[in-house]
Amino acid sequence: MPKTSEVKQLVNVGIVAAFATLSFIGTLVIRIPIPATGGYFNLGDTFVMIAALLYGPLIGGLVGLIGPALADAVGYPQFILATAIVKGVEGALVGVIGSRSKGTSMVQPVIALAVGIAIIVLGYFVFEAFVYPLLGKTIPFFKVTTFEAALGELVPNLMQGIISALIAFGIWRVFGGRTKR
Amino acid sequence: MNWKLKFILLFILSLPAFAGYPVVLLDSELIAGLTYGWVSYLFLVHAVILSINGRQFYANILAVVALISIPVVFVGGSISYLIFLLGLGYESGQSAYSPHYLSICITMLTVIPLALSLIGAVPFQRFEHKLLQNKAGVSKIEKSMLMFLRVFNHIVYFVIPNILETIREEGHYRRWMEGGLRLSSEPLGARKIWAVKSKILTLIKDMIQLAVESICASIQYIPLWAVEISQLPEKKRNKGEDYAEDIGS
Numbered sequence: 001m002p003k004t005s006e007v008k009q010l011v012n013v014g015i016v017a018a019f020a021t022l023s024f025i026g027t028l029v030i031r032i033p034i035p036a037t038g039g040y041f042n043l044g045d046t047f048v049m050i051a052a053l054l055y056g057p058l059i060g061g062l063v064g065l066i067g068p069a070l071a072d073a074v075g076y077p078q079f080i081l082a083t084a085i086v087k088g089v090e091g092a093l094v095g096v097i098g099s100r101s102k103g104t105s106m107v108q109p110v111i112a113l114a115v116g117i118a119i120i121v122l123g124y125f126v127f128e129a130f131v132y133p134l135l136g137k138t139i140p141f142f143k144v145t146t147f148e149a150a151l152g153e154l155v156p157n158l159m160q161g162i163i164s165a166l167i168a169f170g171i172w173r174v175f176g177g178r179t180k181r
Numbered sequence: 182m183n184w185k186l187k188f189i190l191l192f193i194l195s196l197p198a199f200a201g202y203p204v205v206l207l208d209s210e211l212i213a214g215l216t217y218g219w220v221s222y223l224f225l226v227h228a229v230i231l232s233i234n235g236r237q238f239y240a241n242i243l244a245v246v247a248l249i250s251i252p253v254v255f256v257g258g259s260i261s262y263l264i265f266l267l268g269l270g271y272e273s274g275q276s277a278y279s280p281h282y283l284s285i286c287i288t289m290l291t292v293i294p295l296a297l298s299l300i301g302a303v304p305f306q307r308f309e310h311k312l313l314q315n316k317a318g319v320s321k322i323e324k325s326m327l328m329f330l331r332v333f334n335h336i337v338y339f340v341i342p343n344i345l346e347t348i349r350e351e352g353h354y355r356r357w358m359e360g361g362l363r364l365s366s367e368p369l370g371a372r373k374i375w376a377v378k379s380k381i382l383t384l385i386k387d388m389i390q391l392a393v394e395s396i397c398a399s400i401q402y403i404p405l406w407a408v409e410i411s412q413l414p415e416k417k418r419n420k421g422e423d424y425a426e427d428i429g430s
Contacts, residue, residue, distance in 0.1 A: 007404075170389035
């Protein structure tokens with residue numbers, strides 16, 4: 001007889017693998033460049049947000065940490081650090097707020113997705129305006145953005161967050177608001 | 182070549198892409214946006230990949246690189262050109278953004294083949310087979326790894342090709358493009374704004390449908406695989422752990 005706890009743990013690993021892979025593919029295939037910074041717009045966030053809403057902060061955080069960072073490794077390695085931290089935190093916080101919603105109440109998921117959008121916008125801004133220029137002084141690899149370029153990416157990142165959140169909310173509604181955890 | 186040796190060689194080769202050195206030392210420009218350092222590094226990377234992976238693998242990698250980088254570089258260039266034409270930026274014209282896209286292009290042409298070769302060097306299928314055949318048992322970490330690999334392979338080789346086939350069969354691309362062409366010929370006004378809004382909503386609905394289909398197809402076998410993998414024999418622990426467990430009970 002299989003041990004229930006072990007099966008549960010393996011199911012969780014499988015869920016993380018599934019959403020991280022989907023997020024990786026969503027980030028990799030749909031890449032619309034942002035001229036100001038050399039970054040790009042993508043829909044990988046949708047899978048981070050929906051994983052967090054459906055399965056909670058741990059799975060959401062892990063999906064955010066693994067999937068989009070893997071995609072950045074292919075073509076945009078300088079953004080791996082920012083992506084792993086920003087999306088990891090995004091997944092965890094969306095999960096903390098959104099996964100506790102009662103029944104099919106929409107209030108908490110909407111707040112959670114709004115927080116997710118704010119983390120994407122502010123997180124990347126902090127990294128691109130302050131952290132990368134600072135790191136770039138000693139490591140040329142990180143010399144990719146400036147404060148002005150980071151300002152230029154605020155609107156595209158906001159759009160990316162809103163569209164990803166809209167799709168994630170639609171998916172959450174399709175799945176009946178919540179799944180068994 | 183042994184896969185571990187291949188992996189180490191590719192890993193060492195990828196270090197300049199991450200650290201910047203010694204590529205940045207040759208910073209004189211061939212043309213604006215292309216430095217001698219990056220061009221030399223690009224040729225070195227491609228020569229090594231071709232020699233250690235063979236022609237067929239190299240040809241496949243080139244196809245994937247083209248598929249990913251061409252839209253990014255050319256769409257980026259086109260967006261920048263539109264910004265310039267509309268007078269929203271890049272006052273000095275194409276010289277303001279062309280070098281940027283050339284450097285992105287050269288980075289992608291170098292980094293994507295490296296990343297794909299690194300992934301391709303690891304024999305994931307052999308790992309899975311080896312773990313399943315292992316008579317000495319499988320540890321918990323190995324079971325988790327097995328689960329991760331199985332799900333990853335299932336999505337990459339079955340789910341995504343099926344979704345792409347669905348998009349093609351149901352004519353999603355044609356529908357999106359046709360709408361776009363009709364809209365661009367209309368003058369700006371309330372009707373056009375309404376049409377743009379409904380087009381965006383249709384696009385989002387299609388995206389939701391495709392995402393739901395891919396999620397369902399991706400997670401449907403996970404419970405079954407979890408039971409199957411959990412039934413693999415546990416790796417025998419050392420005597421110390423058994424003794425500690427006996428004392429505990």
